[in-house]
Amino acid sequence: MKILVVGSVALDSIETPTGKVEEVLGGSAIYFSVAASFFADVNLVGVIGKDFPEEHIKFLKERKIDLKGLQKEEGKTFRWVGKYEHDFNNAYTLDTQLNVFNHFNPTIPDQYRRSELVFLANIDPELQLRVLNQVQQPQIIACDTMNFWIENKLSALKETIKLIDILIINEGEVKELAKETNLIKASRAILSLGPKTLIIKQGSYGAMMVKETSIFSAPAYPLENIVDPTGAGDTFAGGFMGYLANSGSFQEKELRKAIIFGSVMASFTVEQFSIDRLRSLTFPEIENRYGVFKKLTYFDDIKNDQ
Amino acid sequence: MKILVVGSVALDSIETPTGKVEEVLGGSAIYFSVAASFFADVNLVGVIGKDFPEEHIKFLKERKIDLKGLQKEEGKTFRWVGKYEHDFNNAYTLDTQLNVFNHFNPTIPDQYRRSELVFLANIDPELQLRVLNQVQQPQIIACDTMNFWIENKLSALKETIKLIDILIINEGEVKELAKETNLIKASRAILSLGPKTLIIKQGSYGAMMVKETSIFSAPAYPLENIVDPTGAGDTFAGGFMGYLANSGSFQEKELRKAIIFGSVMASFTVEQFSIDRLRSLTFPEIENRYGVFKKLTYFDDIKNDQ
Numbered sequence: 099m100k101i102l103v104v105g106s107v108a109l110d111s112i113e114t115p116t117g118k119v120e121e122v123l124g125g126s127a128i129y130f131s132v133a134a135s136f137f138a139d140v141n142l143v144g145v146i147g148k149d150f151p152e153e154h155i156k157f158l159k160e161r162k163i164d165l166k167g168l169q170k171e172e173g174k175t176f177r178w179v180g181k182y183e184h185d186f187n188n189a190y191t192l193d194t195q196l197n198v199f200n201h202f203n204p205t206i207p208d209q210y211r212r213s214e215l216v217f218l219a220n221i222d223p224e225l226q227l228r229v230l231n232q233v234q235q236p237q238i239i240a241c242d243t244m245n246f247w248i249e250n251k252l253s254a255l256k257e258t259i260k261l262i263d264i265l266i267i268n269e270g271e272v273k274e275l276a277k278e279t280n281l282i283k284a285s286r287a288i289l290s291l292g293p294k295t296l297i298i299k300q301g302s303y304g305a306m307m308v309k310e311t312s313i314f315s316a317p318a319y320p321l322e323n324i325v326d327p328t329g330a331g332d333t334f335a336g337g338f339m340g341y342l343a344n345s346g347s348f349q350e351k352e353l354r355k356a357i358i359f360g361s362v363m364a365s366f367t368v369e370q371f372s373i374d375r376l377r378s379l380t381f382p383e384i385e386n387r388y389g390v391f392k393k394l395t396y397f398d399d400i401k402n403d404q
Numbered sequence: 405m406k407i408l409v410v411g412s413v414a415l416d417s418i419e420t421p422t423g424k425v426e427e428v429l430g431g432s433a434i435y436f437s438v439a440a441s442f443f444a445d446v447n448l449v450g451v452i453g454k455d456f457p458e459e460h461i462k463f464l465k466e467r468k469i470d471l472k473g474l475q476k477e478e479g480k481t482f483r484w485v486g487k488y489e490h491d492f493n494n495a496y497t498l499d500t501q502l503n504v505f506n507h508f509n510p511t512i513p514d515q516y517r518r519s520e521l522v523f524l525a526n527i528d529p530e531l532q533l534r535v536l537n538q539v540q541q542p543q544i545i546a547c548d549t550m551n552f553w554i555e556n557k558l559s560a561l562k563e564t565i566k567l568i569d570i571l572i573i574n575e576g577e578v579k580e581l582a583k584e585t586n587l588i589k590a591s592r593a594i595l596s597l598g599p600k601t602l603i604i605k606q607g608s609y610g611a612m613m614v615k616e617t618s619i620f621s622a623p624a625y626p627l628e629n630i631v632d633p634t635g636a637g638d639t640f641a642g643g644f645m646g647y648l649a650n651s652g653s654f655q656e657k658e659l660r661k662a663i664i665f666g667s668v669m670a671s672f673t674v675e676q677f678s679i680d681r682l683r684s685l686t687f688p689e690i691e692n693r694y695g696v697f698k699k700l701t702y703f704d705d706i707k708n709d710q
Contacts, residue, residue, distance in 0.1 A: 279490050300609070304623075306626075314700065314701075314703070315700050320614075358703055385706055389706065392706075393618070394619055396620075397698075398660070399698060400691055
């Protein structure tokens with residue numbers, strides 16, 4: 099199965115307690131695509147400026163990411179400048195230059211319209227709706243968003259959420275969107291807006307999946323050396339959707355495995371700047387870390403030794 | 405196996421968004437004992453004033469908690485007045501009257517000195533050391549503490565920590581004690597102080613166990629209706645130590661099960677004020693919720709469907 103992703107492509111300049119990089123490959127669609135490409139074919143829709151380095155195009159093509167939907171416009175590529183303090187918990191935006199991303203109007207190439215899975219990365223919900231108007235009966239639509247859209251485009255966001263299957267957002271956004279501080283009550287309120295599945299990203303605490311009749315809780319990988327948390331959420335979504343596309347089944351047991359694969363991919367991404375750790379990553383390494391997650395969470399049934 | 409617990413016995417007045425109670429049964433040794441009593445025999449050492457209601461004594465005896473070590477002194481019982489805001493994350497202390505607890509000098513009755521498991525609840529580390537001087541080769545010594553002792557009695561605390569097997573503290577305290585913001589690095593620093601096992605309480609995110617060569621991550625029960633989080637940590641420790649005493653084995657697989665039992669007991673406690681939920685709790689309810697934790701965390705091995 100093929101995955102369509104629509105989101106940002108950026109050149110990031112990032113400072114963390116472990117180092118500093120300038121104008122490295124970034125953006126939600128990039129982190130998502132590279133992670134998903136380990137599992138499935140990815141169709142990318144985004145926009146770049148004339149200044150976007152050719153080496154990045156080459157790398158994305160090497161990863162077999164389809165770039166027919168990557169529009170090249172007059173002007174400069176979207177730039178983000180950010181900084182993390184020593185606890186890595188908050189990204190402080192120092193500068194944002196939207197450039198060509200400012201007028202991004204996603205156009206889905208004909209060959210992409212029948213992608214079985216669609217991921218709407220965190221962009222204006224009005225653009226997310228435009229994407230949904232261009233695709234033909236995908237089997238799974240997943241979507242991310244952020245506090246800015248909850249605060250400024252709530253009605254468009256709710257329209258999008260009504261049309262999707264899986265909402266993948268941060269814990270704080272769950273509570274803000276539902277106006278409810280109890281996470282489980284907030285989750286149920288969001289399920290009542292439309293999606294059958296809510297996936298809650300909890301940073302260093304892992305992720306939770308809430309469905310009408312079940313909850314799944316996954317830990318984060320215990321990371322001793324974090325270099326750059328940028329893109330962890332999009333990488334998670336990429337691993338998650340990638341595994342689902344590869345599996346072709348969307349039963350709960352597959353969703354649970356997909357969450358672990360998403361967590362595995364995110365845990366690798368933050369070990370280096372940009373998507374650099376994924377450049378050298380191998381599938382045996384992914385499988386090995388999946389096994390670590392299993393050991394990390396395993397406990398015997400109550401009656402095991404009786 | 406028998407458990408010795410040394411800690412506070414209190415009368416708590418508590419306000420939460422769901423209600424208000426006055427002078428109800430509380431204190432670390434109480435929450436711990438009542439939870440542990442579902443699994444094993446408990447020897448309690450603490451202090452009460454002349455005003456301590458007889459009904460509480462009766463209740464503790466009904467739960468087969470041994471009270472030979474509960475000293476009754478001239479004066480009033482320790483009182484704590486606290487409040488929680490709508491997110492239940494922080495307890496705000498409105499008033500503390502130490503009363504007889506101010507001069508608490510734990511004396512371990514002869515019959516208690518050979519208790520196989522010892523839990524030092526969160527009290528002055530100098531008193532914790534005095535307790536350890538009175539016991540005879542327990543198989544497991546576990547200990548709690550808090551930021552106040554880290555900040556004010558660090559050298560006594562480090563002496564205690566050197567002598568114990570299991571440290572059970574909050575995530576924030578782990579980082580403060582180790583002066584390190586990365587939780588895994590901080591955990592390793594604490595293991596180097598002496599204990600073989602560190603158990604990190606993470607509130608609504610669950611608990612983690614860090615040992616030299618392994619990490620276990622357990623989620624919290626997804627609670628929709630929290631009434632009063634007071635005592636959750638001590639109830640966790642009570643369920644944890646209670647299960648270990650009952651099992652008689654301290655292998656890692658038993659420690660993991662014990663953490664789940666601790667989480668189960670804590671999840672019940674916060675459903676009502678004081679230890680009230682534990683008054684009516686049955687063992688089948690405990691077993692049932694253990695099963696819920698299993699479902700909450702289960703995911704297939706990577707190769708399951710191949």
